[in-house]
Amino acid sequence: MSNTVIIWVVLPIALGLGLILLQKMPKLSTALASLIPLVLALLALIFSESLTLQFLGRRFILADSLTVFGRTIEITADQLRMIALLYTLCFFWNLLGRLFDVSQWSDSLSLVITSLWVSVQFINPFLYSAVIIELIALISVPLLSPRGTPAKAGIIRFLSMQTIAMPLILLSGWMVAGIETSPSAQDLVLRGALLVLTGFILWAGVFPLHSWLPMLTEESHPWTISFLLTIMQISIALFFLKFLNQYAWLRNIKDLDQVLKWVGALCLLSAGVMAVFQRNLSRVLGYLYLAETGYIVLSIASIQQGGLELFILSLLPRSFAFWSLGFALSALRQEMDSDRFDFSDLSGLIWRYPLISILLLASLLNIIGLPLFALFPSKRVIWSLLTGESLLYQLFGSLGLLGMIILFLRLLGVMISPSNSAMQDKQENPIILVPVMLIVLTMVMAGIFPHIFSAPVQDLLVTFQNLLP
C-alpha cells in the first residue's frame, strides 16, 4: 500500500469500480465519490514536499514506482501537485453531481476516469499513455450518451477521432526512436512531429477537427460534459508539455512556435466566428472549449516569453469558469425541465430565473476574459503577446474575441426580451442565492488577486525542467 502509484492510481480505480455496487444508494455513493478524491488531493498535497511523513510518532515512507508487465509507472513527490489538481477537479464536480439528473454511472466512472488521467501523465514509456486515453474515451461513453436516446453523431465522431489519434502518437515514438543520436535525420523529425501534432489535434478537438466538440456538448448533460472536457483539456495540455519536455527533437524544430501560434489563432477565430451563428446554448459550450484550447496552445507556443507561467496561471481559473458555467447550464436544465437550450426557449429567462441567469452571464463573461474576472489576467497577457506578432494573428485573435462578445450580447438580448412562455410564473428556488453570489464573488476576487488561484499550482512547472528558460 505504501506506494504512490497504488495510492493515486490503482486504489481509486478499485474504489471507483466498487462504487458501481452502490448505485442503489445514490447519496452514499455521491458522498464517497466526493470524499475519496478530496482525501487523495489532500494526501497528494501533504506528500508533495517529500514522500516521507512523520505522523503520531510513526514514519510513513512511500515508494515512488510500480512495475506492471515489465514497464514502470513512476510518481515522484514533485509530481504530486499535478495529481492534487486533477483530484480536486473530480471532487468539485462530484460534490454537486447529485443535484442534477446525471448518469447513474457518474460517481464511479468519474473517479476511474480521473485515476486514468493521472496514470496518463506518469506511465513509462509515456507513449503508451495514448492507449490509456483511448480507454478513457471508451469508459466515458455511458456518461456522454444518456439512456433512452439512440447513439448520436457526436459521440460516434468523438470515439472515431480518439481512436484514430492513438496510432498516430504510438507510431511517432517508433518513427523517431534513436533520433537523438542522429540529429541530421530531418525528414524523420518532420514526420514524427506531424504525427504528434495530428494526434493531439484529434484528441483535443482543435480546428479543423473540432466538429465533435459542439455536437457532444449538445448531446450530453452539461455537468458531465463540462467535467470530462475540462479534465481532458488540462490533462492533454500537460501531456503535450511532457512530449515537449522529453523530446528535444520536437521542441527544437524550427518554427514549431509559429505553427502552434497558427493553430491557436485559428482556434480562437473559428470558435468566435462559429459561436456567433449558434442558436443553441449547449453547442456554444463546445465552442468555448475550442477557444480555450486556442488560448492554451498560444500560451504553449509562447514558452520563450513566459507562456508556461501563463498556462499555469490560467489552469484553476479556467477550470473554475467551466465548473460555474456547467453549474449554471445544469441548474437551468433542471429548472426548465428541458435538455434543449435553443435561444428561442431562453427568451425572458432573466425575469424567470434571475439568479441562474446572472450566474450564466457572469460565467460567460469570465470565460470570454472580461476585465475584473478570473481569466482576464492570463488572457490579457496572451492578447498583449499577440500584438507583438504578425497582423494575421492579431486579426484572428480579435475576430475570435469579437465573435464571443457578439454571442454574449445576442444571448443577453434574448434573455432580457419579453417572454411568451407558459412557464412565466415558474419561480426559481431562492436558496441558490448564496452559492450564486459566492461563485460570482470568487470569479471577481480571482480576477483582482490572480495569485490566489495560481499559487497552489505554481510548482507544476518543476516537472517540465527542459522547458524552463
Add this chain to the structure above:
Amino acid sequence: MTEVFQSLVVYIALLAALLNLVRRQWSLNLIALVVQFICLFPVLQAELPLQLALIQPFTGLMVTLILYLTLISVGGIEPIDLRPRPTSGEVFRALAGIFLIATLRTFLPQIQQAVFPTIPLDHLFLSLGLILIGILQLGTIREPLYLAIGLLTFLSGFELLYIALEFSFLLAALFVAVNLLLAIVGSFFIVKNVESETE
C-alpha cells in the same frame, strides 16, 4: 507453400473486412468478423511465439461473441440472405473499398521501402488494408454495430502493424482491454438504439 498460404490468408482477411464494409446483414457481418480475426493468426505467428500470436485472434473471438450475444438479446439475428439486390450505397462502398485496396497494393513496395522496411510485405498489406477499410467504415456509417466493427477493424490493423515494430506485454494487455471495452460500448449502443426505437 507457406508464402502462398500466408498471401491467401491476407486476401481472405481483407475480403472479410470488405464484406463488413459493404453488406449490412448482422449475421453475415459477425461471421466475416470472426474470419477476419482468425486470419490474423498465421500472419502474427510469423512474428511472435504461438502463445502471444493467439492473443489478438482470441480477443477478437471474445469481442465477436459479446456482439453476437447482444444482437441475440435484441432479436437482431436473422437467417443470412445471400441474394438481395445490392443497393447503390453498397455498390459505392464496395468500389471505394476495392479502389483503396488496389491503390494500397500498387504503392505497397514504395511504402515499405520508405517507412516500414522491417515489416514483411504481406504483413504490411494486411495491416494497412485493415486500417484503411476501418477508416472508410467509420466515415460511411452511423449504425452502432458498424461503428464497432469499423473501430475493431481499424484497431486490429494497427495492432498488427505495431506488433511488427515493437512488442510489449503491457501494450498487448492494454489493447485487449481496449478491444473488449469497444465491444461493450458497441453492445451498449445497440441496446440503446433498440430501446429508443421501441419507446
